[in-house]
Amino acid sequence: MSTPALELTGLKKSFGKAEIIRGIDLSIGKAERHAVIGPNGAGKSTLFNLITARFAPSAGTVKLHGEDLAGLEPFQINRKGLSRSFQITNIFPAMSVFENVRCALLWSQGYKYSFWNLVNRSRELTEGADRILDQINLLERRNLPAGTLSYAEQRALEIGITIAGGADVIMLDEPTAGMSNTETDYITDLILKVTAGKTLIMVEHDMSVVFGLADRISVLVYGEIIATGKPEEVRADARVQEAYLGAALEAEH
Template sequence: MSASALSLQGIRKDFGETQIIRGVDLEIPAGERHAIIGPNGAGKSTLFHLISGKYSKTGGRIGLNGEDVTTLEPYAIARKGLSRSFQITNIFPRMTVFENVRCGLLWSMGLKYAFWKLVGRQKDLNERTSEILEMIGLTDRQAIPAGVLTYAEQRTLEIGITIAGGANVIMLDEPTAGMSASETDQTVELIRRVTEGKTLVMVEHDMGVVFDLADRISVLVYGEIIATGKPEEIRNNKAVQEAYLGEAPEEETETVGGAH
């Protein structure tokens, strides 16, 4: 397998007779911020599910940090160094903000289930939790149930949980969806900060976010990558423009052209 942080070779996914992902090849070097874009229904979230192990593959191979993880379960892939968020916020709403982040740290800090150990007494664990809360700007919200956070704060918390395990490959699925312009700006800066030195793979519809964050962009259309390149190369790619003009909503068509 390739020594890339993430290597996709001939990845396919069929649901019955319907082909959703049609032979995706992609190499993402360590430390790169890589965005996957495409019209609605292109298969972006399905591809994320395949990479993270939520869905089984119909064909192809996936390499993570040089290891073949094609057939591994999601928890095993996570332990190999990949962590992801979801389109729909995925937190423990009744637990406090502090407890949510602390849960994300348990395995990476060597704390498995043991009935004689109280996590509240694990000094290193709690100190690291506090560090992450400070990093994501939720220290003053740490004692409240996560379910009463604002939507933007819940997305921020999910990013905190995603990075808590110490993974070197971070996957974010539409991290700014549903946010205001100011919330989006804050989230972009947060992502930039917490993924420093890590590999970032994100699905995002906001082209302003994509062109601001990504080192390279891949365009997925009908389950196939039609182009991969630097932001300016993608912005000026005629095949990409045609794909968006033919399939994307009006606002997405405009942003690919650079009007965002």
């Protein structure tokens, strides 16, 4: 059996007496598209923050490709091949679309903290940034200030920034939140394209997006995973329907 891309064992997180994550065991395979769903307050964002070391776990382990991530800083985890987006769009609005992506490429291209390299002269950086902009359908917007993009385009840019470092495990936190149906379709198609062959882990409330993208789904309720399986299995699970899915689907109609 191959090593999972991401493996959580006995993962817990408490804030004082409040137990937010209550012992999660989860294995996500390489190149799998995995969605984490659940009601507001279930602990989904806390789980993402534990995986990416923004929070330290109270107990348990997080392994990336078999390597225990305990004690690593978020930037170190990123350099090991795990990258994430956030619920709130994180871009540099005053910089151009191109410059946003180029910044995300610097470390992976070996620039690090080198003050004598003039990035404007690097053909490799320019071509790499333009390839990503082409992937995310923003090449024609490359010279615009990022803050002038539409909301959906800004989310697309953030996805481009997320994949720019070459990570093979991509975590997206509510990538279609606040979008119209047309914008949601645009971002869903984009996610399918840019994460091909990569491991995708996403938190998402739009069930049409979840069932359209995910190979497997985990349902998180009150800090515990109550079900994990293929979309059709999760949809048919009585516990999931009672705890979350029935209400979520009704809310969309």
